[in-house]
Amino acid sequence: MTVRLKELVEQAADKNMVLAAGKNGLDKPVRWVHMVENEEIAGFLEGQEIAFTTGIGLETQEDLYPLVKSAYASGATGVVVNIGPFIHQISPETIRFCDEHDFPLFKVPWSVHMAQIMHSFSLAITMSEKHSMELAAALENAIFHPDREEMYLEYLEQSGFGKDWNYCVAVFSACADAEHGGHDAELIAKYSREAESLITANQWRVALVRIEDRLVLVFARYTAEQVELMVREIIAAIRRRGVILERTYIGVGKVTKSARCIGKSYNQALKLERLQHLRGRVGEVALYDNSGIDKLLLAVSDRAILEDYYQDSIGPLVEYDRVNGTDLTETLHAYFQFSGSVKETAASMFVHRNTVSYKLNKIEDILGVSLSDFRTREFLSVGLQVREILDC
Numbered sequence: 359m360t361v362r363l364k365e366l367v368e369q370a371a372d373k374n375m376v377l378a379a380g381k382n383g384l385d386k387p388v389r390w391v392h393m394v395e396n397e398e399i400a401g402f403l404e405g406q407e408i409a410f411t412t413g414i415g416l417e418t419q420e421d422l423y424p425l426v427k428s429a430y431a432s433g434a435t436g437v438v439v440n441i442g443p444f445i446h447q448i449s450p451e452t453i454r455f456c457d458e459h460d461f462p463l464f465k466v467p468w469s470v471h472m473a474q475i476m477h478s479f480s481l482a483i484t485m486s487e488k489h490s491m492e493l494a495a496a497l498e499n500a501i502f503h504p505d506r507e508e509m510y511l512e513y514l515e516q517s518g519f520g521k522d523w524n525y526c527v528a529v530f531s532a533c534a535d536a537e538h539g540g541h542d543a544e545l546i547a548k549y550s551r552e553a554e555s556l557i558t559a560n561q562w563r564v565a566l567v568r569i570e571d572r573l574v575l576v577f578a579r580y581t582a583e584q585v586e587l588m589v590r591e592i593i594a595a596i597r598r599r600g601v602i603l604e605r606t607y608i609g610v611g612k613v614t615k616s617a618r619c620i621g622k623s624y625n626q627a628l629k630l631e632r633l634q635h636l637r638g639r640v641g642e643v644a645l646y647d648n649s650g651i652d653k654l655l656l657a658v659s660d661r662a663i664l665e666d667y668y669q670d671s672i673g674p675l676v677e678y679d680r681v682n683g684t685d686l687t688e689t690l691h692a693y694f695q696f697s698g699s700v701k702e703t704a705a706s707m708f709v710h711r712n713t714v715s716y717k718l719n720k721i722e723d724i725l726g727v728s729l730s731d732f733r734t735r736e737f738l739s740v741g742l743q744v745r746e747i748l749d750c
Contacts, residue, residue, distance in 0.1 A: 360387035360558045361486040363408070363435050363462060366479050373475050375438065378448055379456035379463040386435045386462075387558040388483060391476045394437075397424045405433030405551055408479060410472050413444030423452045430461050433551075437461070438475065442468030493517045494567045497576050500620040501527075501569075507618065514617055519563070523579045526613045527623040528589050529631045530573040533605035541571035542605070549573050549606075552596045562588060572631070576620060582613050582647050589643055603641040607634035612646045629656055632750030651740065655747045664744050671741025678724050686724070687742075689717045693729075694739045 364384040389406040395415030409429045456463040499509040511521045532545040550573050557564045563578040577585045609630030611623030630644035679687050696702035704711040727734045
């Protein structure tokens with residue numbers, strides 16, 4: 359778990375740090391410390407740093423205000439100001455800005471060496487980061503080596519995560535290119551920072567792991583309903599920061615019975631995220647508990663069973679399309695999507711309804727079925743879903 363600003367300040371209680379403004383921002387996470395002596399340098403911050411300044415780089419002490427605004431705009435967690443020969447006092451304008459934006463601002467007397475505070479903060483942050491990395495490694499072992507309990511159970515318990523708790527996994531991905539796919543690692547990093555901020559501020563029992571440029575969230579001891587609410591809060595927080603959710607796909611697995619099943623929830627979430635991608639459902643949350651027949655198909659561990667169903671249902675149609683360069687499978691999918699309406703299918707594909715009717719007759723001939731039969735439509739509709747499961 360990332361360390362909160364409040365915890366760092368408590369550890370530096372003997373350093374005469376006085377909170378001057380922004381008291382409602384103390385629950386924010388801190389990832390590092392940085393000396394910032396002018397407005398331009400403040401713009402180099404990457405987010406979640408504590409900015410320290412003596413004012414030596416400022417032309418006048420009034421220039422502290424734009425420095426603080428720049429640090430805030432860059433995503434800093436707060437600012438520590440050394441009161442002395444360069445900054446005699448903090449202007450009311452600066453205080454007001456920090457209070458309005460819940461941006462903690464501390465003042466420290468010149469007699470206190472800032473290097474001591476920075477060292478204390480850095481040590482605590484480093485230890486927290488080490489703990490987070492070890493926890494992430496344990497969770498990866500739980501996901502990919504569930505039978506090797508010695509690789510994760512003991513460490514999870516040392517980190518405050520019970521081995522017999524229930525767990526639920528959510529997977530976020532960001533596609534780098536709408537046409538060709540690939541992952542946008544930079545966008546996922548932004549999602550991770552926003553999620554981490556919310557998790558840290560609320561002290562949720564949630565661990566973050568980055569796996570193959572995906573953001574993986576492991577929720578501990580929550581119901582499916584609670585997990586859904588938290589995932590939606592994370593999405594809302596990302597949107598509030600102006601980070602786009604374009605080309606983003608989200609899957610949430612089943613709530614497990616213990617830590618030994620974290621991998622199952624992860625695989626369900628991963629497949630649901632991939633299905634969202636295949637179906638073009640950008641920014642929507644696919645929940646295992648609400649996934650309908652997908653839930654049954656995802657539970658089929660024997661891939662051969664799915665492949666048999668696929669070949670018995672729409673396999674010949676897909677093969678016909680491949681050989682002849684036709685779009686009959688796409689037509690069938692649209693036909694089912696619009697509940698058998700030829701008119702709506704034609705409109706969605708930008709063709710005449712007679713063209714759709716011709717293609718539907720061709721589909722019946724190739725598969726040797728009648729689309730007017732309910733059981734046939736159900737059989738083929740499931741076949742289309744099986745194809746997506748196999749593709750993901």
